[in-house]
Structure formats: C-alpha cells, structure tokens
Amino acid sequence: MDPTSTPRHTDRFKMGNTDPIPSSSPAFGTPARPFRMNKSNAPPTKTxxxxxxxxxxxxxxxAFRTFTRKHNLTISSSALQTLAAFVGKNCGSGWREEGLAEKVLDEVAKIWKRAGGGVIVEEGKGASLKAILQTLEGSMSGGRVVAGKQSNSADRSGNISSMGADVGRIDLNDHSQGGSFASRSADNEEDESQLSVHPRHWLKAIEAFDLPRxxxxxxxxxxxxxxxxxxxFPPPSHKTTLYNLVYQRLLRNESFQSSLGMAGVPSLQRSSSNLATGQSYKLTPIANLLGRSGTSHLLLGLLTTSPTGDLSLVDLTxxxxxxxxxxxxxxxxxxxxAPGMIVLVDGIYEEEEMIKGSVLGGNTGVGxxxxxxxxxxxICGPPCERRDISLGTGNRQGSGELSSSGGFGWVDFLGIGSERAQGARMRRIQEKCLQGEREQESQTETSAAPPRLKVAVMSEVNLDNMRTLDALRKVFSSYNDLALHERPQTFxxxxxxVQTAVINGGGRAGSIEYKEYFDSLAVVLSDFPALLQHSTFVFVPGDNDPWAAAFSGGAASTIPRHPIPELFTSRIKRAFTTANAELDRSHQNSTPAPPGEALWTSNPARLSWFGPVHDIAIFRDDISSRLRRTAINTKTDEDEPELDTTMHEALENDTVTTEPESAPAAANKPDTSxxxxTMARRLVKTVLDQGTLAPFPLTMRPVxxxxxxxxxxxxxxxxxxxxDAEASPFCMTYEGCHVMNPGRLLPEGAVPTVRWIEYDVLRNRGKVREDRY
Incomplete structure (x- = not known):
C-alpha cells in the first residue's frame, strides 16, 4: 500500500483503534503516520x-475501624450520615469489595487531624468536614484518590479549618495503596526558618474576656x-459546668474505676487494705438515699448553707x-x-421517723x-488531676504507657491552639529560640550559662505610697545593671x-489623683530605658482599681473584671514609645527583638509563652483571709465508733501527693514546719483541688x-x-503546677525592704527575692 495514500474510512473505525488523530491526508499535509501519545502523557480514563x-x-x-481504632477519633451521627452520602456517591458499589471506603475515610481522618480538628468529628469542631469532602471529591477518580490531580473545588472551598489550614495547598503523593494526602499541615507549610527566634515574640497576654467560652x-x-x-443572667445550666468538670475528673480517677480487665494498673489503696483486690469506690446520688437508712455511702456535692443556717450537701439530684x-x-x-466548695463526704444516712414510721423532711422528689x-x-476535696493527664499527653505512673484518661488535648482552652495541634511545633520553635540565645551568649562569655526566661512578679504595688516608688526603683536598678540575657523578659x-478604693466618693483618690499616680510611675520607668526597650510590662488590676471600685467600694467585685482604662495609662505608654524610638535595632546581629511594651490586662489573666507549652495564670485576690472566715470546723470525738477507713486512707494518700522539688528549688523552699x-500548703491544695479561682458562694464572690x-x-x-496580700510569700509545686504568691511589695517591718518573686519559665520554678532600699 502506498504510504502517502489516504487509507480507507473503514480503517479508522476498526475495533481497537484508539488513535486520537485521524490518518494522514494529502489535502491537509498531515504526516503519513500519526503521532501517537505516550502512555504516560495520555489523560486518565475516568471510570x-x-x-x-x-x-x-x-x-x-x-468508620469505627478507621476513625476510632486507627486515628483515635470519635465520629458523630451527623458526620457519619454526611460521610455515608459521600462514599455512596463517589465510591459506588465497590465501597466494600474493593476497599474504597476505608481508603477515603482514612484520607478524611488524616486531613481532619492536620487541620486541627477536635477529637469529635463534626461540623464546627476546629475543621470543616464539608470543605474537606468538597476538596477531596475533586481529587478522586474511580472511587480512589488520584495522586497529583488538581481540584478546582479547592479554590472555591478556601480554608477547611478555622485554625488556618489551607486545603487548596495540599499536594497528593503517590503511595502503594492508591495514594494519600501525605502533605504537611499548615504548621509545617510555614517556613519556620523565617519566624522570629526571639522568645518575647512568642509571649502573649490573654484577657479573661478573650478566652474561649x-x-x-x-x-x-x-x-x-x-x-x-x-x-x-445566663441559664442555670451554665452554672453547673464546674460541678460537671469535677465529676468527670473524679470518675477518671483510678480509685473510681472498675478494675475488671485492667490488670497491672496501680490503684490508690494501700498494701494494708482489707478490701478485695481491685475494688473501686462508687458515688451515690443524693436522691438514691431515700429508703436506705442506716447504710454508708460516698457523696459528691456542693457545700451550702440552708435557710435555717445548717450545712447541706447539694448535687444535681x-x-x-x-x-x-x-x-x-x-x-x-x-x-x-467552706460553703461553695465541692467535696467528697463519706458517712451514714439516717432518716427521721414519726410514730407511724413515715418519713419527714419535706420534698422527697428528685431535685x-x-x-x-x-x-x-x-470529708475531703476531689483529687486533683495533673495537666498532662487532662490533656492525655503524659505517661501513667512513670511507665512508658500513655494514659488513657483525659484526652482533651485537641481542645483549645486559651484560643491560641490546642496542645495536640500546636504543641509539637511550638516546642521546636522554643528550641530554636533557646539555641539562638545560646549562640548570642557564647559570643560574649567564655562559658555560656543555660538560657533562662525570667519573669519578675510584684504584687500590691500601692502607687499612692511614696515608698513604693523607691522600692520599684531599687528593683529596676538591680536588673538594669545585668547583661541583656540575664534580665527578666517580663515584669x-x-x-x-492604691491602698483605698478609688472613685467611690469616700476615698482620698479620685480620677485625677489616680492618673497622677501612674504618671509618677512613668517617671520612674523613664529612668530605665534599657528595661523598657527589651522587656514586656504586664499590669493586672485589683479590687481597689477603677472602674469596679467605683461601685464596690473596695469589696469583692464581680470577676472576671476588665483592665484599667486607657484614660489613666497614657503617660506610661508614652514612656515606652520614647524609649523604643531611641533604640536603633538595625545593628543587632541576631533577629531584631520586638519592642518593649506595656500590656494592661484583666483580672484574672493568662500569660502564654510558646502557645500551649507554658500557661501562666494570674489572679489577684485575698483568698486566704476569705477562706479562714468561712471555713467549717469539725470536731473529732475520742469515742468515735470504729469504722472501716480504708477508703479514707486511699483518698488521703492520693490527695496529699505533691511533686518533689529539685535541689535548687528545695534550697529556696520555706520551712515546712x-x-x-502550713497555711500555704492548705491554700494551694484547696484552690487546685477545687479547680476554680473562686470556690465561694455568689453572695461572697460574684462571678x-x-x-x-x-x-x-x-x-x-x-x-x-x-x-494574696494577706498571706506570706511562697513558691511550691503541687501536681505539676507551680504556685507562687509574691505577697506585698513592701512587707511590714521597721527595715525598709522590697520583696518580689523571680520565676524561671523553663525550669518552672520561682524564688522569693528580698532587698533593702
């Protein structure tokens, strides 16, 4: 056959001819042999x-096998219905036989976790399931995820997460099983080498009203x-949140869990226990006491005072x-x-009987x-729970096994990212910041000391007392003479x-006088421009500061309370602006440090350093004196009947455990006798066991x-x-939480002394410091 002749039309329609270009034609000058596309360049056949x-x-x-067992997630019923519709539409009848559904669900779970979604897969929990499915649908072919396939819907869907994870930038990498989304998350996509390596850049003061509700x-x-x-006037359900938190925390304690199928798990009972091995303690609702007179029970409830003045115990029943x-x-x-606290009470229920044997005492219905x-x-408080146990990130009893309790690591408690989503990245950034500090120190010293992130804490700073300004000048001058890396990053x-309530009509200070006090502080700060240029100053108000003191008269005001208004702080801000303008940061060898600033925050407030890695809570309140006034007294009778106290000893063994101090911290530890x-230990244990900063009735501490x-x-x-100005200064650790009380800046005494606390963030240890001025 002539190679230049036009083939018959029938040849082009032979079975198996898949050439996309027809045969050559002399009229159009096409080649004799058509160009055949390589197999790699051919578009995929869409099944x-x-x-x-x-x-x-x-x-x-x-879904249970993929989300729960493989990825440790829980899927809601609404999300399961959405996934079922998606799998049925895109995988068809091969969802089970060919394993298409399991592969698709596995990709959805991976993207959900990278986007910072919560442990429960549902809409509004840190990521958008609909946006994930919309993006994934554009990357599927034949019920499978195709590597490298672009999705037009990704541009329409935008972000899949309120945390900032962008699905449109996710790439597909081929794997042995049909390909998977093996791209990095938004944290890894950001070039960490371009981030600031100065530690103060990662310090954030969070007001109480900015925290997630x-x-x-x-x-x-x-x-x-x-x-x-x-x-x-919120609904009553909002007021029961604290009880629900303590209740779920208590049920996760191993002493309240059944030991069936939990061999090898340590319990809180002592070796001298007469109880059977593996016994767990059970709580009895108050409503279930009816008809069980003379029996012993363990109750969890809120201590209250009845209208008759007697003590009562209240729970949700x-x-x-x-x-x-x-x-x-x-x-x-x-x-x-004290009334207002949640306590555990073990005892015996006794009914009141009349002659006819009926039960007295008012309503016997539920509630x-x-x-x-x-x-x-x-009586005892509910056992405290360590932070790593609550977040589900710690080991159990020092073993290598991860704890199964807790598991709230995906919850963003501070609005800066959860521990599971941001913790690993922030620890890498912290290590880079510390490495930069080491390199900077090694250039100035022959033997560089370990880097420190210090915080100087001063409380009860009464500016209407002229001695306070002299004491502050002494503290600032002691740090101003130190090297830059030895100064506190934060004050x-x-x-x-002020010593008396301001702007309430009865005090000496009004709005003009109050502003003059801060103007005097601004004059003192202006004498130390080096501290203003390289440090962050955080101001937390008390009950005597405006505007709450205008109507409370210095009494316990409603918490949380707003920061001091900007009306009184303009002069201090101007001092920081002037100091920063005088500093030329362009000649620094390392990454330019952020300018010094003054932050006016609420009471209480939080300081976050490197996201969820370091969480510092700040609260100003004379809580110890309020506890002493309202605490109940119990009398132990010497003729008390012999009862089985094994449970009591087990709880006591659990609740009094404190974290051992290191050698440097133990040297600064006060005399325990x-x-x-003793009062400091009681205060720390009471507050942390209750899990709240205000364990009081609303009439005493409004919330x-x-x-x-x-x-x-x-x-x-x-x-x-x-x-707490009414308590002596202390620093101690309880269940991993380091509690500090700086006391008064000017302690009472004939010798003029200034007292404050220097806190080391990396070591999580504080030290009480004193100096004469």
Missing part, C-alpha cells in the same frame, strides 16, 4: 461510578464553645442535711472546706430536699495600685458565669501566680 444509597448504619463498622457537654463528654451572646460534728478531715488540717440527715465520717505588676508554710472559663483551673496551668 464511571454508579452512585448508590449507602445507609449510615452500614458504613458504621468501617467553653462548657462541658455531659452527653458527649467533651467541651463545646458557647455561641450565644454573653449575658448577666437533690439536697440533704449534713452533720459534720464527728467528721474527720482528709488530710488533717491540709485544706479548707428537692430529702428528709433525714447525712452523718459525715470523713508583672499586680494591684491594688512553720505556720506560714460572670458566661465567662467562667477564665476562673477555671482545668486543665491545670503550668504555673499560677496567686497574688
């Missing part, structure tokens, strides 16, 4: 998928964000009168117990007050900034319940600055 209607119940076993969902056993507008005249505190003199009274044998100044040290997340200590912060 048609016949959609099916896949019930969610049918997909549930595959979280509430604990009892049904889902997870935290949810309140989307309603904050109000002064009812109220019972409480008799603690023969109760024993656990530990002895180790904590305060009401039941008759009789509960005779307490022992925390805590009120009250002194009354001041804005729609912002109650700001006063909750769950999970425990890495450090707590509990500024």
């Amino acid at each position: 048609s998928i016949l959609p099916i209607l896949l019930p969610p119940s049918t997909l549930r076993p595959v 979280l509430t604990y969902n009892v049904d889902k056993k997870y935290f949810e964000t309140l989307k309603s507008k904050p109000t002064l 009812g109220t019972v009168s409480l008799d603690l005249s023969h109760a024993r505190m656990i530990p002895e003199d180790g904590a305060w117990f 009401g007050s039941i008759g009789g009274h509960f005779v307490g044998v022992s 925390v100044l805590i009120g009250n900034f 002194s009354p001041a040290a 804005l319940w729609d912002h109650a997340s700001a006063i909750q200590l769950y999970p425990l912060p890495t450090a707590l600055i509990l500024a």
Whole structure:
C-alpha cells in the first residue's frame, strides 16, 4: 500500500483503534503516520461510578475501624450520615469489595487531624468536614484518590479549618495503596526558618474576656464553645459546668474505676487494705438515699448553707442535711472546706421517723430536699488531676504507657491552639529560640550559662505610697545593671495600685489623683530605658482599681473584671514609645527583638509563652483571709465508733501527693514546719483541688458565669501566680503546677525592704527575692 495514500474510512473505525488523530491526508499535509501519545502523557480514563444509597448504619463498622481504632477519633451521627452520602456517591458499589471506603475515610481522618480538628468529628469542631469532602471529591477518580490531580473545588472551598489550614495547598503523593494526602499541615507549610527566634515574640497576654467560652457537654463528654451572646443572667445550666468538670475528673480517677480487665494498673489503696483486690469506690446520688437508712455511702456535692443556717450537701439530684460534728478531715488540717466548695463526704444516712414510721423532711422528689440527715465520717476535696493527664499527653505512673484518661488535648482552652495541634511545633520553635540565645551568649562569655526566661512578679504595688516608688526603683536598678540575657523578659505588676478604693466618693483618690499616680510611675520607668526597650510590662488590676471600685467600694467585685482604662495609662505608654524610638535595632546581629511594651490586662489573666507549652495564670485576690472566715470546723470525738477507713486512707494518700522539688528549688523552699508554710500548703491544695479561682458562694464572690472559663483551673496551668496580700510569700509545686504568691511589695517591718518573686519559665520554678532600699 502506498504510504502517502489516504487509507480507507473503514480503517479508522476498526475495533481497537484508539488513535486520537485521524490518518494522514494529502489535502491537509498531515504526516503519513500519526503521532501517537505516550502512555504516560495520555489523560486518565475516568471510570464511571454508579452512585448508590449507602445507609449510615452500614458504613458504621468501617468508620469505627478507621476513625476510632486507627486515628483515635470519635465520629458523630451527623458526620457519619454526611460521610455515608459521600462514599455512596463517589465510591459506588465497590465501597466494600474493593476497599474504597476505608481508603477515603482514612484520607478524611488524616486531613481532619492536620487541620486541627477536635477529637469529635463534626461540623464546627476546629475543621470543616464539608470543605474537606468538597476538596477531596475533586481529587478522586474511580472511587480512589488520584495522586497529583488538581481540584478546582479547592479554590472555591478556601480554608477547611478555622485554625488556618489551607486545603487548596495540599499536594497528593503517590503511595502503594492508591495514594494519600501525605502533605504537611499548615504548621509545617510555614517556613519556620523565617519566624522570629526571639522568645518575647512568642509571649502573649490573654484577657479573661478573650478566652474561649467553653462548657462541658455531659452527653458527649467533651467541651463545646458557647455561641450565644454573653449575658448577666445566663441559664442555670451554665452554672453547673464546674460541678460537671469535677465529676468527670473524679470518675477518671483510678480509685473510681472498675478494675475488671485492667490488670497491672496501680490503684490508690494501700498494701494494708482489707478490701478485695481491685475494688473501686462508687458515688451515690443524693436522691438514691431515700429508703436506705442506716447504710454508708460516698457523696459528691456542693457545700451550702440552708435557710435555717445548717450545712447541706447539694448535687444535681437533690439536697440533704449534713452533720459534720464527728467528721474527720482528709488530710488533717491540709485544706479548707467552706460553703461553695465541692467535696467528697463519706458517712451514714439516717432518716427521721414519726410514730407511724413515715418519713419527714419535706420534698422527697428528685431535685428537692430529702428528709433525714447525712452523718459525715470523713470529708475531703476531689483529687486533683495533673495537666498532662487532662490533656492525655503524659505517661501513667512513670511507665512508658500513655494514659488513657483525659484526652482533651485537641481542645483549645486559651484560643491560641490546642496542645495536640500546636504543641509539637511550638516546642521546636522554643528550641530554636533557646539555641539562638545560646549562640548570642557564647559570643560574649567564655562559658555560656543555660538560657533562662525570667519573669519578675510584684504584687500590691500601692502607687499612692511614696515608698513604693523607691522600692520599684531599687528593683529596676538591680536588673538594669545585668547583661541583656540575664534580665527578666517580663515584669508583672499586680494591684491594688492604691491602698483605698478609688472613685467611690469616700476615698482620698479620685480620677485625677489616680492618673497622677501612674504618671509618677512613668517617671520612674523613664529612668530605665534599657528595661523598657527589651522587656514586656504586664499590669493586672485589683479590687481597689477603677472602674469596679467605683461601685464596690473596695469589696469583692464581680470577676472576671476588665483592665484599667486607657484614660489613666497614657503617660506610661508614652514612656515606652520614647524609649523604643531611641533604640536603633538595625545593628543587632541576631533577629531584631520586638519592642518593649506595656500590656494592661484583666483580672484574672493568662500569660502564654510558646502557645500551649507554658500557661501562666494570674489572679489577684485575698483568698486566704476569705477562706479562714468561712471555713467549717469539725470536731473529732475520742469515742468515735470504729469504722472501716480504708477508703479514707486511699483518698488521703492520693490527695496529699505533691511533686518533689529539685535541689535548687528545695534550697529556696520555706520551712515546712512553720505556720506560714502550713497555711500555704492548705491554700494551694484547696484552690487546685477545687479547680476554680473562686470556690465561694455568689453572695461572697460574684462571678460572670458566661465567662467562667477564665476562673477555671482545668486543665491545670503550668504555673499560677496567686497574688494574696494577706498571706506570706511562697513558691511550691503541687501536681505539676507551680504556685507562687509574691505577697506585698513592701512587707511590714521597721527595715525598709522590697520583696518580689523571680520565676524561671523553663525550669518552672520561682524564688522569693528580698532587698533593702
């Protein structure tokens, strides 16, 4: 056949001819032999998928195996229904036989975790499931995820997460099993080498009103964000959040868990226990006490004072009168117990009987007050829980096994990213910052000391006292003479900034005088421009500061409370602006440090360093004196009947455990036999066990319940600055949380002395410092 002749039309329609270009034609000058596309350049043949209607119940076993067992996630019913519709549409009848559904669900779970989604897969939990599926659908062919396929829907979907993870930038890498999304998350996509390596760049002061408004969902056993507008009169369910937090925390304690199938798990009971091995303690709801007179029970409830003046115990099911005249505190003199606190009471329920044998005592329905009274044998606070256990990131009892309790690592408690989503990245950034500090120190010293991130904390800074300005000048001058890397990165100044309530009509200070006090402080700060240029100053108000003092008269005002208004702080801000303008940062060898600044925050407040890595809570309140005034007293009768106290000893053994101090910290530790040290231990244990900064009734310490997340200590912060002017200064660690009280800046005494605390963030240890001026 002539190679230049035109073939017959029938040849072009032979079976198996797949050439996209027809044969040559002399009229159009086409070549004799058509160009054939290589197999690698040929477009993929799109396999048609016949959609099916896949019930969610049918997909549930595959979803459970993929999300729960493989990725440690929990999928909600609404999300399961959405995934079932997606798999039925894009995978068709081969979702089970060919394993298409499992591969697709595995990709969805990976993207969800990289986007910072919560442990529960549902809409509004840190990532958008609909956006993930929309992007994934554009990258699928034949029910499989195709590597390198571009998705037009990715540009339309935008971000898949409120955390900032961008699906449009996710690449597909081929793997042995059909390809998978093996791209980096948004944290890894950002070039960490371009980030600032100065530690103060990663310091953030968070006001109480900027914290996420979280509430604990009892049904889902997870935290949810309140989307309603904050109000002064929230629904009663918002006020039960604290009880629900303590209750779920207590049930995760191993002493309250059944030991069936948990061999090898250590328990809290002592070796001398007469109980059977593996016994767990059970809580009895108050409503279940009816008809069980003469039996012993363990109750968890809120201590309250009844209208008749008697003590009562309240839980979500009812109220019972409480008799603690023969109760024993656990530990002895180790904590305060006052109305408004949640306590564990072990004792015997006794009913009141008439001649006819009927039961007296008011309403016996659920939620009401039941008759009789509960005779307490022992009372203690709920056991505290370490931060790593609450976040599910720590080891159990020092073993290599990860703890199964907790698991709230995906919850963003501070609004800066959760521990699971940001913790690893922030620790890498912290290491780079510390490495930069080491290199800078090695250039100036022959033997560089370990890098430190120091915070100087001063409390009860009464600016209307002229001695306070002299004391501050002494503290600032002592740090101003040090090298740059030895100075504190942050100075925390805590009120009250005046000795009497301001702007309430009865005090000496009005608005003009109050502003003049801060103007005087600005003059003192202007004498130390080096500190203003390289440090961050944080100001936390007290009850005497405006504007709360205008109507409270210095009494306990509503918490959380707003920062000091800008009306009084303009002169101090001007001092920082002037100092920063005089510093030329262009000649620094390392990455330019952020300018010094003054931050005016709320009470309480949080300091976050490197995201969730270092969480420092700050609260100004004379809480110890309020506890001493309202605490209940119990009398132990010498003729008390012999009862089984094994459970009491087990709880005591658990609650009094504190973290051992290191050698340097132990040298600074006060004498444990002194009354001041005893009171400090009682104060720390009481506050941390309760899990709140205000364990009091509303009549004594009002709380804005729609912002109650700001006063909750769950999970425990890495450090707590509990500024109590009525207590002696101390630094001690309890269950991994380092608690510090700087006391008064000017302690009482004939010798003029200034006292403050120097806190080392990296070592999580504080030290009380004193100096004469």
